[in-house]
Amino acid sequence: MAMADSNSVSHSGNALNLESVRDSLIRQEDTIVFSLIERARYPVNSRLYNQTLGLVPGFSRSLVHFIVKETEAIQAKAGRYENPEENPFFPNGLPPSVVPTHKYPQVLHPAAASININEHIWDMYFNQLLPLFVAEGDDGNYASTAASDLNCLQALSRRIHYGKYVAEVKFREAPQDYEPLIRAKDRDALMNLLTFKNVEEMVKKRVAKKATVFGQEVTLGNNSSGNYKIDPLIVSHLYAEWVMPLTKLVEVEYLLRRLD
Numbered sequence: 001m002a003m004a005d006s007n008s009v010s011h012s013g014n015a016l017n018l019e020s021v022r023d024s025l026i027r028q029e030d031t032i033v034f035s036l037i038e039r040a041r042y043p044v045n046s047r048l049y050n051q052t053l054g055l056v057p058g059f060s061r062s063l064v065h066f067i068v069k070e071t072e073a074i075q076a077k078a079g080r081y082e083n084p085e086e087n088p089f090f091p092n093g094l095p096p097s098v099v100p101t102h103k104y105p106q107v108l109h110p111a112a113a114s115i116n117i118n119e120h121i122w123d124m125y126f127n128q129l130l131p132l133f134v135a136e137g138d139d140g141n142y143a144s145t146a147a148s149d150l151n152c153l154q155a156l157s158r159r160i161h162y163g164k165y166v167a168e169v170k171f172r173e174a175p176q177d178y179e180p181l182i183r184a185k186d187r188d189a190l191m192n193l194l195t196f197k198n199v200e201e202m203v204k205k206r207v208a209k210k211a212t213v214f215g216q217e218v219t220l221g222n223n224s225s226g227n228y229k230i231d232p233l234i235v236s237h238l239y240a241e242w243v244m245p246l247t248k249l250v251e252v253e254y255l256l257r258r259l260d
C-alpha cells in the first residue's frame with residue numbers, strides 16, 4: 001500500500017495517517033473500558049429502561065431516553081455536535097449551538113455528516129451488551145445510572161464513527177485500489193480491502209488486558225484477588241462482535257459516498 005503524505009492533512013494538529021488514527025482508537029479503548037467499569041458499579045436498574053412506567057410526566061418513552069435526549073440538547077447548545085467526531089443519538093429537533101463556532105479541520109468528505117448508526121449502537125448496548133456485565137437488582141440510582149449509560153454510549157459511538165477517519169486515510173493511501181470498488185458499489189470487496197485481521201487480533205487482546213489492568217482491585221499488599229470489575233472476556237467479546245464490525249460498517253458506508 002502506498003504511503004500517505006503525512007503533511008497533506010492536518011488533524012487536531014497532527015498529521016492524519018493510519019498510525020495516528022489507530023493511536024486515537026487505542027486511546028479511546030481506555031475511555032470505553034473505564035466507562036463500562038463505571039456502569040458496572042450499578043445494578044441493571046431496569047425501571048430506567050421501561051417505556052410503560054410513565055416515570056416522566058408527559059413523556060411516553062423510557063427515563064433513559066428522556067435523560068439522553070435532554071443531555072444531548074444541552075450539549076448541542078454548548079457546541080458538542082459541531083465536532084465531526086460526535087454524533088447525537090437523537091438528532092431530530094436538537095437545538096443549535098449558542099457558543100462561538102470552533103473551526104474543526106475539514107478532513108472528511110461532506111457526505112460523512114449523513115452517516116449516523118447510533119440507533120444500531122443504542123440497540124446493541126441496551127439489548128445485548130448491558131445484560132452481559134451488570135448485576136441483577138435495583139438500587140434506585142436511575143439518574144446516575146443513566147449518566148453512566150450515556151458515557152458508555154458516547155464513547156462507543158465516537159469510536160465506531162471514527163471509522164469515517166479510518167476510511168478517509170485508507171482511501172487517500174490507495175485511491176487506485178478503492179475507486180473501482182466504490183464505483184462498482186462492491187461492499188464485500190471494500191470490506192475485504194479495509195480489513196486487517198492481524199490488527200483486529202491485537203485489538204481484542206489489548207482491550208482484554210486493559211480490562212484486567214484497569215478493573216483489578218488495587219491494594220497496598222500484593223494479594224491480588226483475581227476479581228475484576230468487568231470481565232476481560234466480555235470486553236474482547238464486545239470488540240469482536242460489535243465495536244469492530246460496526247466500525248467497519250461505518251468505513252464501508254463512508255467509502256461508498258467518498259466519490260459523490
Ligand SMILES: C=C(O[C@@H]1C=C(C(=O)O)C=C[C@H]1O)C(=O)O
Nearest residue numbers: 166194195196199200203244247
Ligand atoms: C479500524 C481499522 O479497520 C478495521 C477495523 C478495526 C477495528 O475496528 O479496530 C481493525 C482493523 C481493521 O480490520 C484499522 O485498520 O485500524
